[in-house]
Amino acid sequence: MQELKENNVLQPAMPASWNEDTKAHKFCPGCGHGIILKCLGEAIDELGIKGKMVFGCDIGCSLLAWDFFNVDTVQTHHGRTTPVITGMKRANPDIIGVAYMGDGGGYAIGSQHLFNAAVRGEKITIILCNNCNYGMTGGQMAPTTLPGMKTETTPYGRDVEQAGYPTKGPEMVAAVAPEGAYVARGTIANPRQLKGFIKKALQNQIDGNGISFVECLSSCPTNWRTNAKQTWEFVEKDMAQFFKVGELRTPQPKEG
Amino acid sequence: MADVSLKGEQRVFMTGNEVCAWAAVAAKADIMYGYPITPQNEIMHYWTRLAPKYGKRFLQTEDEISAGFTTLGGVISGRKAFTATAGPGNVLMQESAGMAEMMRLPIVYIIQQRGGPSTATVIYAQQETTLTTFGGNGEGHRIVYSTATHQELFDYTIKAFNAAWTYRFPTFVLGDGYQAKMREPLTIYDPEEKGIKLVKPEPLLGNTEKPDRQIQHLRNTYNTEDELYEVVMKNQRDWDKMAEEIVEWDAKGCEDAEAIIVTHGIVSRAALTAYDQLRAQGKKVGYFRPITVRPFPGKQLKDAIKGAKKLLVAESAYGQLVKLVQHEIFGSTIEIVPMLRPGVGITTEEILEEYNKL
Numbered sequence: 001m002q003e004l005k006e007n008n009v010l011q012p013a014m015p016a017s018w019n020e021d022t023k024a025h026k027f028c029p030g031c032g033h034g035i036i037l038k039c040l041g042e043a044i045d046e047l048g049i050k051g052k053m054v055f056g057c058d059i060g061c062s063l064l065a066w067d068f069f070n071v072d073t074v075q076t077h078h079g080r081t082t083p084v085i086t087g088m089k090r091a092n093p094d095i096i097g098v099a100y101m102g103d104g105g106g107y108a109i110g111s112q113h114l115f116n117a118a119v120r121g122e123k124i125t126i127i128l129c130n131n132c133n134y135g136m137t138g139g140q141m142a143p144t145t146l147p148g149m150k151t152e153t154t155p156y157g158r159d160v161e162q163a164g165y166p167t168k169g170p171e172m173v174a175a176v177a178p179e180g181a182y183v184a185r186g187t188i189a190n191p192r193q194l195k196g197f198i199k200k201a202l203q204n205q206i207d208g209n210g211i212s213f214v215e216c217l218s219s220c221p222t223n224w225r226t227n228a229k230q231t232w233e234f235v236e237k238d239m240a241q242f243f244k245v246g247e248l249r250t251p252q253p254k255e256g
Numbered sequence: 257m258a259d260v261s262l263k264g265e266q267r268v269f270m271t272g273n274e275v276c277a278w279a280a281v282a283a284k285a286d287i288m289y290g291y292p293i294t295p296q297n298e299i300m301h302y303w304t305r306l307a308p309k310y311g312k313r314f315l316q317t318e319d320e321i322s323a324g325f326t327t328l329g330g331v332i333s334g335r336k337a338f339t340a341t342a343g344p345g346n347v348l349m350q351e352s353a354g355m356a357e358m359m360r361l362p363i364v365y366i367i368q369q370r371g372g373p374s375t376a377t378v379i380y381a382q383q384e385t386t387l388t389t390f391g392g393n394g395e396g397h398r399i400v401y402s403t404a405t406h407q408e409l410f411d412y413t414i415k416a417f418n419a420a421w422t423y424r425f426p427t428f429v430l431g432d433g434y435q436a437k438m439r440e441p442l443t444i445y446d447p448e449e450k451g452i453k454l455v456k457p458e459p460l461l462g463n464t465e466k467p468d469r470q471i472q473h474l475r476n477t478y479n480t481e482d483e484l485y486e487v488v489m490k491n492q493r494d495w496d497k498m499a500e501e502i503v504e505w506d507a508k509g510c511e512d513a514e515a516i517i518v519t520h521g522i523v524s525r526a527a528l529t530a531y532d533q534l535r536a537q538g539k540k541v542g543y544f545r546p547i548t549v550r551p552f553p554g555k556q557l558k559d560a561i562k563g564a565k566k567l568l569v570a571e572s573a574y575g576q577l578v579k580l581v582q583h584e585i586f587g588s589t590i591e592i593v594p595m596l597r598p599g600v601g602i603t604t605e606e607i608l609e610e611y612n613k614l
Contacts, residue, residue: 019471051467054332059477066475072461074332075475076325077355083322087329090315091287091337094464116318 015041032218039195058105079110107143139223143167180210187217272435277302279413286335294378324352334459354392362420380433499551510560513542554584570595
């Protein structure tokens with residue numbers, strides 16, 4: 001709820017699950033993580049699951065979320081957030097476990113964990129931030145770097161002959177996950193829709209259906225070296241052209 | 257597998273891997289996460305057979321990295337979780353062991369050593385001593401019990417869960433391929449019936465029974481050098497304090513010994529028989545065996561070797577135990593005679609032969 005503070009300035013509504021002590025957040029100005037995490041925070045509030053939540057974050061920029069929420073949090077190793085949350089959920093099925101990672105943590109160093117968690121239909125929620133590059137290590141090529149896109153390790157643009165095509169994570173998860181999966185790709189350019197996807201992904205875990213996976217198209221203006229206008233053009237046009245936004249799998253309604 | 261129970265004391269005849277599975281049940285472990293690698297496979301074979309009967313759980317993961325980290329997840333959820341591996345799998349699990357050191361997570365690993373380096377042999381070695389005691393990019397804040405018999409595999413697996421949950425350091429049971437695969441008699445029991453108190457686990461995060469709990473943020477990343485210094489130094493102080501309480505060793509005849517045989521793990525059985533035979537011949541020989549190879553009983557070893565002239569250090573590795581010994585007795589002028597057999601077993605007769613050359 002919005003509230004009027006003493007100086008009569010309207011304060012933006014912040015999710016109750018946010019840790020106010022750590023705001024403003026530590027991400028670079030213009031980074032998409034803040035928008036994704038705000039969507040997640042609002043979804044946690046609306047579902048009333050704060051007391052059951054465990055938020056896990058990876059290494060890379062996502063680790064800066066280690067104290068972002070006022071919920072139990074574990075920050076783990078690069079690519080290992082999926083197994084840690086899997087291990088927690090298997091040991092205590094009552095928790096609502098979220099594994100939060102970047103494209104490196106999910107599609108490169110941790111891809112075997114993502115793939116196998118999907119195949120096994122682990123009853124956890126994975127939220128992956130796709131910003132087409134490795135942010136924290138200084139803008140190297142990621143599995144999601146677009147063809148022709150310049151990064152520190154593809155200074156002349158990603159050559160698909162040499163480096164292959166970008167990973168389409170939701171398509172992969174949707175292809176291998178058993179019945180009960182929820183898979184979607186959202187974008188920070190449409191936070192209302194993104195929050196809806198994240199909320200459904202959490203609801204799917206609450207319902208105990210199967211794996212829930214949401215990829216979020218996000219921005220990295222620092223390493224992209226773009227100004228505000230170019231950043232939004234890249235997110236809304238270039239990324240969305242290659243990575244189609246929408247729901248790829250929804251669980252079938254249970255019989256009876 | 258043997259049709260036995262943990263009611264009362266039962267004399268059994270089983271393989272070491274079977275012993276480990278029974279010991280985990282006896283220790284009231286809740287869940288095992290694992291990935292197959294020889295020679296520890298039967299631990300998970302037997303665990304998966306016992307699990308449904310005792311309300312336990314199991315997950316076969318996609319690799320050892322995942323096995324280590326899912327086990328950490330189980331521990332964070334407040335369950336007695338464990339895993340088992342060997343050789344190259346032990347290498348991969350060091351990543352999770354490092355996180356356990358930093359976050360003080362009470363994970364239990366059972367290691368049945370095989371040959372090394374790399375794939376090497378699937379049979380036997382003591383070449384994982386250095387890796388298990390100091391693996392990872394840190395100071396080796398961990399507990400390592402080196403077992404010699406099936407009875408010890410049972411006793412120390414139970415002890416490992418208690419030590420891990422008492423001191424919150426990763427804890428290893430360091431066995432080997434011979435122990436894993438051979439059968440020998442031992443007594444299994446319910447530790448609580450024998451008055452051994454089992455330390456109760458508790459959730460570190462996600463205690464769903466207490467939704468209004470104090471929120472916790474666990475991390476192993478630190479922003480500044482000073483911040484990291486404080487954390488590591490606190491862990492070091494806790495580790496030093498713990499070391500005095502949990503260090504274990506066995507020593508015989510060192511008081512008047514001229515030469516002392518130093519071994520660990522299964523090689524110490526050959527050493528003990530050699531010691532008995534030499535003593536029967538009236539030889540002034542001593543026997544010293546670290547049971548915890550981390551923390552190492554350095555003070556006790558220093559005391560033991562005071563009157564001796566030579567140390568015969570025998571191991572199925574090329575100098576991994578020797579390095580630990582040299583470090584612990586630094587300053588001593590005693591002569592160290594190494595008997596190094598990487599990847600092969602050591603018999604009583606071979607130790608006697610080396611002793612007679614001293």
